[in-house]
Amino acid sequence: xxxxxxxxxxxxxxxxSRHRGSVIVVDAEGGTLFEIGDxxxxxxxxSCIKAIQALPLVESGAADAFGLGDAELALACASHSGEPAxxxxxxxxxxxxxxxxxxxxxxxxxxxxxxxxxELARSGGAPSQLHNNCSGKHAGFLCTCNHLGLAHRGxxxxxxxxxxxxxxxxxxxxxxxxxxxxxxxxxxxxPTYAIPLRALALGFARMGSGIGLGVERMKAARRLLSACxxxxxxxxxxxxxxxxxxxxxxxxxxxxxxxxxxxxxxxxSLGLGVxxxxxxxxxxxxxxxxxxxxxxxxxxxxxxxxxxxxxxxxAVKNRNGAAVGQVRPTGxxxxxxx
Amino acid sequence: xxxxxxxxxxxxxxxxSRHRGSVIVVDAEGGTLFEIGDxxxxxxxxSCIKAIQALPLVESGAADAFGLGDAELALACASHSGEPAxxxxxxxxxxxxxxxxxxxxxxxxxxxxxxxxxELARSGGAPSQLHNNCSGKHAGFLCTCNHLGLAHRGxxxxxxxxxxxxxxxxxxxxxxxxxxxxxxxxxxxxPTYAIPLRALALGFARMGSGIGLGVERMKAARRLLSACxxxxxxxxxxxxxxxxxxxxxxxxxxxxxxxxxxxxxxxxSLGLGVxxxxxxxxxxxxxxxxxxxxxxxxxxxxxxxxxxxxxxxxAVKNRNGAAVGQVRPTGxxxxxxx
Numbered sequence: 001x002x003x004x005x006x007x008x009x010x011x012x013x014x015x016x017s018r019h020r021g022s023v024i025v026v027d028a029e030g031g032t033l034f035e036i037g038d039x040x041x042x043x044x045x046x047s048c049i050k051a052i053q054a055l056p057l058v059e060s061g062a063a064d065a066f067g068l069g070d071a072e073l074a075l076a077c078a079s080h081s082g083e084p085a086x087x088x089x090x091x092x093x094x095x096x097x098x099x100x101x102x103x104x105x106x107x108x109x110x111x112x113x114x115x116x117x118x119e120l121a122r123s124g125g126a127p128s129q130l131h132n133n134c135s136g137k138h139a140g141f142l143c144t145c146n147h148l149g150l151a152h153r154g155x156x157x158x159x160x161x162x163x164x165x166x167x168x169x170x171x172x173x174x175x176x177x178x179x180x181x182x183x184x185x186x187x188x189x190x191p192t193y194a195i196p197l198r199a200l201a202l203g204f205a206r207m208g209s210g211i212g213l214g215v216e217r218m219k220a221a222r223r224l225l226s227a228c229x230x231x232x233x234x235x236x237x238x239x240x241x242x243x244x245x246x247x248x249x250x251x252x253x254x255x256x257x258x259x260x261x262x263x264x265x266x267x268x269s270l271g272l273g274v275x276x277x278x279x280x281x282x283x284x285x286x287x288x289x290x291x292x293x294x295x296x297x298x299x300x301x302x303x304x305x306x307x308x309x310x311x312x313x314x315a316v317k318n319r320n321g322a323a324v325g326q327v328r329p330t331g332x333x334x335x336x337x338x
Numbered sequence: 339x340x341x342x343x344x345x346x347x348x349x350x351x352x353x354x355s356r357h358r359g360s361v362i363v364v365d366a367e368g369g370t371l372f373e374i375g376d377x378x379x380x381x382x383x384x385s386c387i388k389a390i391q392a393l394p395l396v397e398s399g400a401a402d403a404f405g406l407g408d409a410e411l412a413l414a415c416a417s418h419s420g421e422p423a424x425x426x427x428x429x430x431x432x433x434x435x436x437x438x439x440x441x442x443x444x445x446x447x448x449x450x451x452x453x454x455x456x457e458l459a460r461s462g463g464a465p466s467q468l469h470n471n472c473s474g475k476h477a478g479f480l481c482t483c484n485h486l487g488l489a490h491r492g493x494x495x496x497x498x499x500x501x502x503x504x505x506x507x508x509x510x511x512x513x514x515x516x517x518x519x520x521x522x523x524x525x526x527x528x529p530t531y532a533i534p535l536r537a538l539a540l541g542f543a544r545m546g547s548g549i550g551l552g553v554e555r556m557k558a559a560r561r562l563l564s565a566c567x568x569x570x571x572x573x574x575x576x577x578x579x580x581x582x583x584x585x586x587x588x589x590x591x592x593x594x595x596x597x598x599x600x601x602x603x604x605x606x607s608l609g610l611g612v613x614x615x616x617x618x619x620x621x622x623x624x625x626x627x628x629x630x631x632x633x634x635x636x637x638x639x640x641x642x643x644x645x646x647x648x649x650x651x652x653a654v655k656n657r658n659g660a661a662v663g664q665v666r667p668t669g670x671x672x673x674x675x676x
Contacts, residue, residue: 009598014380108657114448184354194352320445322523325522
């Protein structure tokens with residue numbers, strides 16, 4: 001059965017485009033608070049899961065050994081936009097482990113932030129692997145490998161010891177199997193594993209609450225999510241939905257987008273995890289869905305809820321800057337509320 | 339009822355994202371050759387309809403008065419990528435009418451072609467309205483206004499005399515009403531009118547065949563479509579699907595994309611028109627749909643059909659350039675064939 005239409009994009013007084021998807025909100029015991037569409041269909045979490053992938057960086061002691069603070073830990077969980085502070089931060093993390101850009105295996109692309117891309121071009125520069133939106137995550141991987149004495153070459157490959165460590169963390173936190181049966185290759189060359197949306201939400205309910213994790217893992221999860229919420233720019237970039245949600249939440253919302261329109265949130269104060277997948281991979285839709293669901297979950301805080309509802313309804317503008325339409329949630333999302 | 343899934347995006351051996359949509363192929367009498375999904379739902383044609391909007395440029399005599407050749411006529415039908423030849427071409431068209439960039443009302447944005455954007459930044463430049471992907475269309479509008487002695491200021495507004503001329507052309511060619519009841523504002527500030535996908539396909543069957551148009555309109559349509567097929571770069575840009583389809587077709591395929599995943603094609607040798615809308619606005623899907631449908635319609639030409647099927651199945655690559663998935667049509671499109 002088709003997932004329901006969760007987001008409409010209007011132009012004038014008509015709907016121009018429609019996005020279908022699924023969303024689930026669970027507590028850390030797996031109890032379902034809200035569910036729409038097929039939450040059991042496996043999805044690739046892509047970059048949504050970076051905070052879970054950063055657990056070994058903290059748990060291994062590498063983060064402390066290399067003196068990583070909130071900004072660096074946020075960068076290790078980041079899909080950053082390639083702004084100068086991100087690039088410098090990733091280079092600094094590598095330098096602390098005695099490495100440089102040449103150790104990265106994530107590939108190169110121009111910064112996702114347009115102004116950063118233009119500035120790099122104006123200065124006569126070209127992108128390096130440090131500009132890759134995943135360079136902070138990879139720098140964290142490399143810090144951990146070096147701290148543990150693992151030869152880092154090939155760290156992106158399924159068969160590398162470090163990827164087995166990551167599978168272990170992801171399996172424990174989400175409760176889902178990660179193996180050759182559900183693996184694909186992510187944009188930054190590491191494996192990504194298709195897991196049920198329900199398991200992804202459960203993973204972030206656990207990450208936010210610590211429930212169901214061991215003491216060390218609970219502490220590591222709290223430290224990573226707190227770092228991201230304290231330094232959202234380092235976990236994302238200028239003008240992104242991740243930053244807007246985490247700034248609005250003031251410590252109550254951890255939110256992370258992923259390619260192909262996956263979105264997760266952990267809400268420590270509510271003990272809940274949220275996972276969203278827009279069927280068609282349209283990021284504008286996953287952004288609207290997560291913001292609207294969070295608005296419902298925080299309906300008891302009128303100011304926060306109103307801010308989140310605004311974020312769920314961005315204007316569509318023409319090239320002269322005039323509002324000519326809107327991205328907006330459909331009534332299918334209206335049922336969510338605590 | 340939901341439109342069917344027409345395109346899947348894979349990663350590894352799984353489907354990661356799915357695109358629904360509708361497509362219709364008609365002849366110039368409105369006979370339906372192939373139809374899937376809801377072809378009666380109104381859609382905004384957006385830039386798909388630029389060749390119809392360029393009819394007054396030719397019919398008024400403005401194109402001849404200003405000595406416009408194939409490249410300029412293609413540019414008048416273009417969503418160009420802001421490459422230097424496009425910018426120079428639009429400036430030249432305006433100059434022939436005694437105007438310059440200040441007459442444009444389309445707004446400014448950086449070139450859509452990344453290399454053109456980077457080169458502009460490297461040279462210390464900034465985009466002007468000439469870089470707007472619609473500047474050639476607007477330059478054509480301004481040439482026509484000046485040739486006809488119409489004051490051009492406000493030419494983008496619904497109430498301007500020139501927009502009434504465009505409505506007249508679009509109504510006659512598509513057979514659909516264009517008025518306040520179905521108007522929205524396009525990205526370049528001019529009105530766009532939601533019409534049934536069926537009417538859009540009929541319009542391009544007529545544009546390609548001339549059937550159902552008066553003699554002057556038939557000649558103008560043929561001249562414009564021939565110009566686009568002869569100079570596809572000027573109608574689009576480096577590396578685009580429009581160019582790939584028209585180069586493959588060698589005069590048998592006119593193809594034009596539009597924002598929010600609308601696509602049209604006119605096939606003069608077959609007397610057919612094609613219109614596609616991907617529900618969610620995802621352009622990768624409308625590109626795959628139109629290429630696959632054209633492959634079916636040209637199944638009698640094995641080389642052309644094979645080339646079109648390749649275009650319908652681009653690889654998804656990671657940042658290291660490795661193929662990690664594919665965009666591909668679903669079996670729902672398999673029924674199309676002559």
